[in-house]
Amino acid sequence: MGDVPDGVAGRPAERHRLGTGARRAGLLGPRAHRPQHRLARRPERLRLIYLAIGAGLYTYYAQHPVARLPRPDEIFPFFIRSAMPELLRGLMLSAIVLASIDSPLGSLAASFVTDIYRPLLAPGKSERHYLRVSRAAVIVFGLILAGLAYGFSFFENFLWLAFKIAGVTFGSLLGVFLLGLLTRVRANRANVAAMIIMALVNLALLVMSEYGVMPLGWSWLVIFGTVGTMALASVLAKVLDRAPAPRPVSP
Template sequence: ETRKESQKTLILTIFTSFPLTWLYLGLGTLLFVFYRQNTGLPLPENADKILSHFTVHVLPAGLKGLVLTAVVLASIDSPLSSLSSSFVTDIYRPLIKKDGDEKHYLLVSRISVACFGLLLAGIAWLCAAGSGRMLWLAFKINGVTAGSLLGVFLLGLLTTRISNKVNVLAMFASAAFAGLTLYLSEQGLAPIGWSWIIVLGTVSTFTLAWLLAPLEPKFEK
């Protein structure tokens, strides 16, 4: 039965993809016809941006907001889903409430989606003033956390000293150290470039987790 359901779903997916393809092709055709009939309207320098240009400059206010909202939701639904799933699976379920039912975890997942959405919206609002340097800001923030992930990955790949609790402790300590180093670097108090932050985070996470791994039984007591 499961195999039949999978085959049925696959066949339905093939058929439902045709209307979407025609929708995309039809949208491009309609835009071409619209601008051909309205030659006085300005066009974007890059033809790939024709849809966004049409949305911002031609559509009325209400419909413009609806389209932009759909674009934003389509781009952030996957990250929000991943964040929520990781929170429930890796933090809430094993560390906070181990004996909950599926309805409870589903509720927590929905609440976490809303919380992460508000958090990301707040971060975007705070960073709006420096929008010209958002890419570099994203690199710097990623350097603070990515070093911890890479350090734990190398620890599991190259050694046999694996301790979950110690790894978490090392990751948080390393991220805090990397964040402090980045702050001092931005203030001109530390003679180090931000591109080295991920290297420091990786080395500190690997070293701290490797040294403290034999002590996990003491942490459990």
């Protein structure tokens, strides 16, 4: 067995440990570390891609000078908007959009399948079935988000509208978090009830502020929701989350 110590050749466990140690030490040749070399080459390839893009932009604007270039970190978007052909521009923008929404779509699909579809609608199915449903959910949620984006495009000051809508529920979430972090109140059902009540209250306040009945900034909704959720959950916990009375021990 060459360099194998005496008594090791006949023991499979010892041969396995010896082989594993040899692979880790690099004694079995370059093939053992090929995955590590591939991982090490990836940053180099990314650097080459970035350098090629920068060199290409420099060469292009050296041959096609413009009156005023934007800041260095805006040259590439400026090139996409002003010089790139329409087909490539559309593909580039599509790639940027898909790169930014793939994580939310995956999270929505996973939450739907794990929390709603699998335990409530179709328990006991195969993993292949749930995989197909999750893929279909990605498409459905993508269409829903696209419709919402198209609908909100008709609104002015969309950012402030998003803040106002988020203020309806952000206060309730923060209130539950602070209640669990700062107090020892046991509130499970009470948390849910308090969140729903304060979300409805904040929604009513938002509608009244939009119609001018009560001038109220959207940031106050978060404060009201936080304080109200903590107070309601603390009170309702005494009713909704009471510990069951101990059963009498039979003699």
